[in-house]
Amino acid sequence: MSLPFPDLGDPLPVAAEPRLLTWLARRRSSPAQTLGAPGPSPEQLQDIIAVGARAPDHGKLAPWRFVVIEPRAKAELVERLSALAEGQPNPEQARAKLAKLAAAPATVLVISRPVESPKVPEWEQVLSAGAVCTLMLVAAGSLGFGANWITDWYAYDAGAAALLGLAPGERVAGFMHFGTPSEAPLERARPDVAGLVTRL
Numbered sequence: 001m002s003l004p005f006p007d008l009g010d011p012l013p014v015a016a017e018p019r020l021l022t023w024l025a026r027r028r029s030s031p032a033q034t035l036g037a038p039g040p041s042p043e044q045l046q047d048i049i050a051v052g053a054r055a056p057d058h059g060k061l062a063p064w065r066f067v068v069i070e071p072r073a074k075a076e077l078v079e080r081l082s083a084l085a086e087g088q089p090n091p092e093q094a095r096a097k098l099a100k101l102a103a104a105p106a107t108v109l110v111i112s113r114p115v116e117s118p119k120v121p122e123w124e125q126v127l128s129a130g131a132v133c134t135l136m137l138v139a140a141g142s143l144g145f146g147a148n149w150i151t152d153w154y155a156y157d158a159g160a161a162a163l164l165g166l167a168p169g170e171r172v173a174g175f176m177h178f179g180t181p182s183e184a185p186l187e188r189a190r191p192d193v194a195g196l197v198t199r200l
């Protein structure tokens with residue numbers, strides 16, 4: 001762990017962080033294909049995971065886990081997925097999608113693994129996995145890296161699940177890709193927030 005603050009358990013004053021708000025308000029993903037070297041160092045990747053693992057988690061169940069996909073393992077994975085792409089409805093398109101997985105210098109697979117709990121519904125445990133992924137995007141951005149949260153067909157394919165080592169009941173929350181974007185990420189159309197908010 002190389003996070004630049006004394007101790008994660010130290011008291012945290014509740015204080016304004018205006019720069020953080022500005023950054024979050026402008027946050028955007030870098031398309032995976034634009035992510036190249038340098039990627040996060042192993043220590044930085046560990047920090048990104050550590051920040052993700054601080055996601056809100058009802059019942060402290062940690063209903064998720066992480067798989068760091070090392071470059072050599074990724075090349076092998078892409079090759080094997082390429083073979084699986086033949087079984088997809090549109091093999092050519094499925095193969096092309098693998099470019100997103102191949103591109104980034106660093107990738108962490110986040111796996112949702114809800115557990116039986118008398119108190120915490122599965123839904124909330126799945127939501128927590130999404131929060132993990134979101135925090136990882138933010139952590140990567142704070143370290144100066146571009147990031148992209150991708151699922152694609154191989155997140156839902158039984159053969160791919162076997163390659164990824166998913167246990168029964170586990171699901172892919174996302175392939176989290178990190179690297180240095182070759183171009184500044186463009187803004188996308190955003191929802192009109194006012195239209196999404198009602199008041200009781």
Ligand SMILES: Cc1cc2nc3c(=O)[nH]c(=O)nc-3n(C[C@H](O)[C@H](O)[C@H](O)COP(=O)(O)O)c2cc1C
Binds near residue numbers: 027148149152173174
């Ligand atoms: C669960 C989840 C899965 C996603 N999977 C894909 C994907 O497979 N392919 C893709 O192009 N974008 C995917 N996205 C969208 C991108 O990660 C990103 O959110 C989107 O391009 C919008 O960019 P923004 O983060 O700047 O809002 C996914 C997003 C989420 C939340």
